[in-house]
Amino acid sequence: MLQSLGWEDLGERRRAVRLSGSSYEYILSEKVGEKKNVGLITLNRPKALNALCDGLMSEVGDAINKFELDESVGAIVITGSEKAFAAGADIKEMQNNTYAMIARGGLLKNWGRVAQCKKPVIAAVNGYALGGGCELSMMCDIIYAGEKAKFGQPEIAIGTIPGAGGTQRLTRVVGKSKAMEMCLTGNQVTAQEAEKMGLVSKIFPPDQLVQEAIKLGEKISSHSQLIVALCKEAVNTAYETTLQEGLHFEKKIFDATFATEDRKEGMTAFVEKRPPKFTNK
Incomplete structure (x- = not known):
């Protein structure tokens, strides 16, 4: 070795x-x-x-x-x-x-x-x-x-x-x-x-x-790398903590997505019936 x-x-x-x-x-x-x-x-x-x-x-x-x-x-x-x-x-x-x-x-x-x-x-x-x-x-x-x-x-x-x-x-x-x-x-x-x-x-x-x-x-x-990373972190939190701790963490992450450009783009694209153009921001 x-x-x-x-x-x-x-x-x-x-x-x-x-x-x-x-x-x-x-x-x-x-x-x-x-x-x-x-x-x-x-x-x-x-x-x-x-x-x-x-x-x-x-x-x-x-x-x-x-x-x-x-x-x-x-x-x-x-x-x-x-x-x-x-x-x-x-x-x-x-x-x-x-x-x-x-x-x-x-x-x-x-x-x-x-x-x-x-x-x-x-x-x-x-x-x-x-x-x-x-x-x-x-x-x-x-x-x-x-x-x-x-x-x-x-x-x-x-x-x-x-x-x-x-x-x-x-x-x-x-x-x-x-x-x-x-x-x-x-x-x-x-x-x-x-x-x-x-x-x-x-x-x-x-x-x-x-x-x-x-x-x-x-x-x-094909999705926003930023949002994917946040979602992965939320699932891992469920894997490692209690339900109440996980729900609290999920809510904080969900709220945080509304500060991102990709959340706005994703919802706008959905309403406009077009593919989203994510920028990972």
């Missing part, structure tokens, strides 16, 4: 150079869609079934940063291959860590960026989404799955527990009983089971999945 507490390691220096450029070692990043308004991040470690090493997650974070700053991008899609979205965290990289090393904050330090993104992030999951892969999909705002996708938190089988939000996000989405069963047994669930549990929004044939996720991203990107 590359040292994560300093810049002395040559591998870290090389990684910094890669991140400052446009090409990556572990992912592919591009703008897609008819209007090139959707950012597409493809996990690209096929021999390791897209195992989530520190380098890969650093690159995902860097790509998220770039898309978030790009005013032409309204939504982001993260996907893997048809065989694996991500089969888990890189166990070989973690194997020799100690409690003291982890307590200093070196492990999983780059994993929170996806969940912090202000723009909507869509996970397009084909194949295995296990351990860290399942956690990464849950960091996204919407999960589309291929018909053969499988989700699971198998950490219990290797003597540990989910460490990137698995016990927390899964419980909030599917409830205590299902989350307990998945986390305590390590059993996998199919895409169809995941949809019934509310973990997955829609299921598609594997070869159509990414394109359907991009279509969703294009639909979201």
Whole structure:
């Protein structure tokens, strides 16, 4: 595992150079869609079934940063291959860590960026989404799955527990009983089971999945980025607070939209029966 507490390691220096450029070692990043308004991040470690090493997650974070700053991008899609979205965290990289090393904050330090993104992030999951892969999909705002996708938190089988939000996000989405069963047994669930549990929004044939996720991203990107960000924040507040706190927050955000030019344009366009021309202001 590359040292994560300093810049002395040559591998870290090389990684910094890669991140400052446009090409990556572990992912592919591009703008897609008819209007090139959707950012597409493809996990690209096929021999390791897209195992989530520190380098890969650093690159995902860097790509998220770039898309978030790009005013032409309204939504982001993260996907893997048809065989694996991500089969888990890189166990070989973690194997020799100690409690003291982890307590200093070196492990999983780059994993929170996806969940912090202000723009909507869509996970397009084909194949295995296990351990860290399942956690990464849950960091996204919407999960589309291929018909053969499988989700699971198998950490219990290797003597540990989910460490990137698995016990927390899964419980909030599917409830205590299902989350307990998945986390305590390590059993996998199919895409169809995941949809019934509310973990997955829609299921598609594997070869159509990414394109359907991009279509969703294009639909979201057609709206005001400013209002979309506010709406995402309101939904996340419902996910994390009580009903009364959420209702209070929603009302404040709703009121705030009336201070925006895009709210005025959207309502005016509706009354005039024409498409709105949002300016993200």
